[in-house]
Amino acid sequence: MNSKQRISSSSRIELLFYALLMFLSSSNSSSFDGANGNGNGNDTDHHALLKIKSMITQDPYGALTSWNNSLHFCEWSGVTCGKRHRRVISIALDSQGLQGSLSPHVGNLSFLRFLSLDNNSFQGAIPHELGLLSRLRILSLSKNKFKGVIPTNISGCSNLEGFKLSHNKLVGSIPREISFLTKLIFLSLDGNNLTHGIPPILGNITSIEEFSINNNPLGGSIPHSLRHWNKLKRISWRNCNLFGTIPHSLYNLSLLTHIWFPENKLNGSLPPSIRLPRLVSFRLWGNQLTGPLPPVISNFSRLTELDMAENKFSGKLTIDFARLRDIEWLSLDKNNFGSRKADEMNFIDSLNNSTKLEFLSLHDCKFQGVLPISIGNLSNKLYRLYLGWNQLHGKLPISLGNLVGLSLLSLRGNQFTGNIPSTIGNLQKLQFIDLRKNQLSGPIPDAIGNLSMLFYLNLYSNKLEGDIPSSLGNCHQLITLYLHDNKFSGKIPTKVLQLSSISIRLDLSQNNLFGSLPSEVGDLKMLNDLDLSYNNLSGTIPTSLGGCVGLSNLYLKGNLFQGMIPSSLSFLKGLVELDVSQNNLSGQIPRFLEGFPLEYLNLSYNDFEGEVPMINVFANASAFSVLGNSRLCGGIVELGLPKCNEISKHKNKFPLFAIVILIASVLFTITYLAYVLLKKKKRKSQPSLSSMGEQFMTVSYNQLLKATNGFSEASLIGNGGFSSVYKGILDGNFVAVKVLHLQIQGAQRSFMRECEAWRNIRHRNLLKIITSCSSVDFQGNDFKALVYEFIPNGSLHDWLHSSESTSRTRLNLLQIINILMDVAYALDYIHNNCLPNIIHGDLKPRNILLDNDMVAHVGDFGLVHFLGTSYAESSIGIKGTIGYVAPEYGLGNEMTSIADVYSFGIILLEMVTGKMPIDDMFSEGFSLHKYASMALPNHVMDVIDVNILEVYQGMSGFNREAKAKKIEECLALMVNIGVSCSVDFPSQRMDIKKVVHELRHILDTLQNIEV
Known part of the structure; x- marks a missing residue:
């Protein structure tokens, strides 16, 4: 568990502590209960509880089964009474899958001190009658679907100590009347739609210890009245649209342990004097704060987390981290710390005592100077190190090899020189290395082959030289390899080409590689992009290249290849871009290229002969080039080539060089004019379905x-x-x-x-x-x-999460399986059975529509990708929808079909757990995938959506338990599929064809169970 998860857990633990303390003291109090503990009081409580039950429409776990006249109400599940006079003092019905509304009769439980209905599906307004409960100490209604405003008369709960309404659908203002709750200790309003700022009058609640209101569009500024909160320990106001400065008086609240104001619009600077001796976590990232980080932060000896990223802090970093021995998370990226002083990186030395450091992000900070050797003395628990996009220079310290806990190392975009230290081979846990855009020289050390977990290696735009090491062939998890724009020589090692895991991109272009292209290149069957341009490769193009059936883009430009384009390339039916220009290729242009979905084709400056085709890509003069091939004829008129039957007639009338010059000049002129006309007539030339060969209305x-x-x-x-x-x-x-x-x-x-x-x-x-x-x-x-x-039945998202259609029933398990199979069939078709193969790129429940027969139809192909065409966007900036988009896009990778499988896995988990991937519970590294995977294999039922479990209620027959067990097995298999599809590593995800097979098996099993 990382520091951020621990911090979140501590809040929950503290609330439970308050609840337990109250409960124990209440249960042992007899004189208090005796005040009105007569028969009428008992009847009132009994009647109120039955009214509460009557307004609960669904109870999938049978939490209220005992709520009947066969037992005294004090023995009902979730109900606790005072020991002597038998009045209700506590109702605890957390996480029971209850649906319905909260009855106003709850206000008649006059002795109630504890009410917790967390993590259910209560709807409607919060009843104003709660304000009648003057003895209430804990009110917790979080993670429900309550609407409307927070009742103003909640102030009637004058003994309230804990108040949780987080993760509902509440609107309006925070009531000023909350200020009358003078005993309030804990207030949580996260994840609603509250507006109109923080009322300054809340400063009157001098008892408050924790106030959390994350993810509300509040607006306004932080009120100065916070100075009265002398008991405040935690304040968390993330993403609340706050502006203005942080009141300096806040920094004098000596009991504060957590200050979280990230993702707001706060400005100003931090004061030089801050007296917060107990501060544990300090998060102000994503604001507009300026000035230096004050050295006084060095005094926060208990600090475990400092996150000041994405601000405008400047000046030399003067914090003495040697005094922050417990720091675990340090993120200062995207600031302006560059001071142009020779010792500005010396603060690294002071981090050597921080033996608990796990995460260090200092990229894009304008740092200059040399990276100290002491970088290798950082914590062996450090797993992420970001130092990219600074102005660091000098050699990479050999001591980097001491950071044995690293899984990610990013030093890109600096000015490092010298060799890559061989000690990098000591970092057995490394998965991601990015050293691009430096001035590194020398060879890649053979020790790189020790990194068996490496899946991403980017060394482009350096001055590396020598042979590409064969030891890279030991990196069997590698999916992306960028070595272009260096000075590598020698032959391409066959062991690298035998890495079948490489599926995203292999780029060896702009080097000095020579020799033939080994036939082992055909082992890269799933590779999407191959770029070998601008080397000195010779010989013929190997026929085995036709085995790379996943190729979308193939670039062989600027080499010494000769002979004909092999017919085996006809198997590359997904090819979208092909560039073999500036070689010595000969023979006729292969006819199979006419049938490819090519959007770019460059055959120029070779020795091709014969007729130029005229269909598909060959019909668009701006999409292909055959310049510098003197023996070609025919083709579209824009090329200006002679007719094929006229070449021999004019052959002896003009010298060959004159013909070449003439054709080249004409082609250049025509190509230029075509380009200009194309720009002017872009609107008319854009595709529409009506012009694409089919009979559309x-x-x-x-x-x-x-x-x-x-x-x-x-x-x-x-x-x-x-x-x-x-x-x-x-x-x-x-x-x-x-x-x-x-x-x-x-x-x-x-x-x-x-x-x-x-x-x-x-x-x-x-x-x-x-x-x-x-x-x-x-x-x-x-x-x-x-x-x-x-499509009349709306989107899958509507069926899973919309509360507007109250008449709409929930999806049952068979419907869920059938919908998932429909989507899997659609993905299998676009990935494997249509030409060209297609990647959807934005698969999510909103793009899955259901017809009257509940058959699923996948739509919205606005981000479609034809296996790496010119439609592909730059990997800078993730395309798709947050929560559903595959994580490798955030690492600079291109789109692949396996990313659709990731999205499918998330959708499956969303359907069976009822939780969206962007649910507020999924933060700080905790995700829907992890939530589901932790439940495997023995606790799957703990994460299944309660609506699915309704199937138990209607089960018939004598083998009810056996049937229930079968259903649980099916649900476990479904969760396993979702988890297998949504793992971080693309190469480890389940194939879509196997998904179809597994779902078919589950469907057959369910159909054989009589429910």
């Missing part, structure tokens, strides 16, 4: 305007990043019209992607496209829209 802007009642608000059924979707009627049929917001950057590209995708794919489990419209509106503005079949 033609629709105009006016027709769609009428079909959607003028794109009215009443017709609007959804919004996306680039578009709005409207329900309409076209030719008597309901349709969904997706209108692109062309003023948003990327919308045009999204439209083109979808058009290209829908041109190539048809499947039962994909959304059906009707047509597209590329026109102008009545004001002359560009207008683009896609028209789909209307």
Whole structure:
């Protein structure tokens, strides 16, 4: 458990401590209960409890089964009474899957001191009658679906000590009346939609020890009245839209242990004098704070976490970390600490005493100077080290090899020189190395082969030389290898080409490699991108290259290859970009290239002969080039090549060199003019479905305007990043019209992607496209829209999480399995059975639609990727949806089909656990994947959504227990599939075909159980 998880746990433990303390003291108090402990009082409590039960509509675990007249209500589950006079003093029904609303009769339980309904699905408003409970000490209603405002008369609970309403759907202001709760110790309002700032009058609650209001759009500033909170220990106001300065008086609250104000708009500087002797965690990242970090932070001897990243702090870093022996997490990245002083990196020396340090992030801080040898004396628990994008120079210290706990090392974008130290081979846990864009020289040490867990190695844009070490062949987890723009020589080692794990990119371009391309290159069957450009490779292109069936991009430009393009390359049916220019290739242009989904083809400056094809990529002069091939003829007219039957007639009339010069000049002129015309006519040349060879109906802007009642608000059924979707009627049929917001950057590209995708794919489990419209509106503005079949049952997200359709029933287990199979079938089709193979890129519940028969249809191909085409975005900046996008995109990797499998795994886990991947409980390294994987294999039922477990209630037959066990086994298998699909390492994820097979087996098992 890391420091951040421990901090979160401590809050919960403290609340439980208060609850337990109150409960014990209450249960042993007899005189208090005797005040009104007569029969009428007991009847009142009994009646109130039955009213509470009557408004609970679902009880999947049977938590309220005992709430009947066969037992005294003091013996009911979750109910505790005072020992002498038998009045209800506690109701604890946490995590019971209860649904319904909270009855106002709860206000009649006049002796109630503890009420906890956490982690259920209570809806509706919080009853005002809670304000009648003057003896209440703990009120905890977090992780429910309560709506409306916080009742103002909560002030009537004058003995309240703990108040939790976090993770609901509450709106409005924080009531000023809370200030009357003079005994309040703990207040948590996280994860709601509260606005209008923090009322300054809350400063009157001098008893407060912890106040948490994370993730609310509050706005406003931090009130100065906080100075009265002399007992405050923890304050956590993350992502609350706060602005202004942090009151200096806050830094005099000597009992504070946690200050968390990250992701706000706070400005100003930190005062030079801060008196917080007990401070454990200090998080101010993601603000606009300026000035230096005050040296007084050195006095916080208990500090375990300091996170000041993404601010505007400047000046020399003068904190003496030697006094912060317990520091575990230090993040100062994206600030302006560069001081231009020779000793500015000496603070590293003072970190040597921090033996608990696990995470150190100092990238993009404007640091200069030499990296001290003392870097190797850092904690052996350090697992992440970020020092990239600074201005560090000098040699990499040999002592880096002492950091045996490292899993990630990023030193990119500096000015390091000299060799990569061989001691790097000591770092057995390293998975990620990024040393790109430095000035490193010498060879890659053979010891790199010791890193058996390495999956990402990036050394491009250095001055490395010598042979590429064969020892890299020992790195069997490697999926991405960037060695381009260096000075490597020698031959390509066959052991590297035999690393079948390399699936993202292998880039050896811009080096001095020579010799033939080994036939072992064919072992890279799953490789997406191969770039060997600008070397001195010779011989023929090996036929084994046709075994790299996963290739999308192949670049062999600027080598000495000769002979013909081998026919075996016809197996590369997903090839999108091919560049073999500037070689000595000969023969005719292979006809199989006409059938490829090529978007870029460069055959220039070789010795090809014969006729140039005229279809697909060869029909677009701006997408391919055959310059410098003097013996070619035919092709589209823009090339200006002679007709094939005229070459021999004119052969003797002009010298060969004159023909070459003439053709080259004409081609250059035509290509340039074509480029200019293409830019001017871009709007007319953009693809639409109606121009793509199939018989799609033609629709105009006016027709769609009428079909959607003028794109009215009443017709609007959804919004996306680039578009709005409207329900309409076209030719008597309901349709969904997706209108692109062309003023948003990327919308045009999204439209083109979808058009290209829908041109190539048809499947039962994909959304059906009707047509597209590329026109102008009545004001002359560009207008683009896609028209789909209307799917009446909404999205999977609506079925899982929407509370608007109260009449809609929850998905049962069989429906969940069938929907997952539909989605898996769709992925298997686009990944393996259509041409070209397609990566969806944004798979999530909102993009999965359900028809009247509950058949799932995958839609929204706006981020589609044709196995690495020119449509692919830069890996800088993650595309897709947070929570569902695969983690390797954040490491600078390209899109692959296995990333869709990751998204599928997250969706599966979301369906069976009922928890979204962006749930507030998933933070600080804890994720939906980890939540599910920790439950395997023996505690799966602890994470299953209570709505799924309703299947137990209706089970029939004499083998009820056996059937229940079978269902639990099926759920365990489903969770295992979700976990296997969503592991961090792409190479370890389950194949989509195996997913289909496993789900089929589970479905067969469930269908044989009579429920």
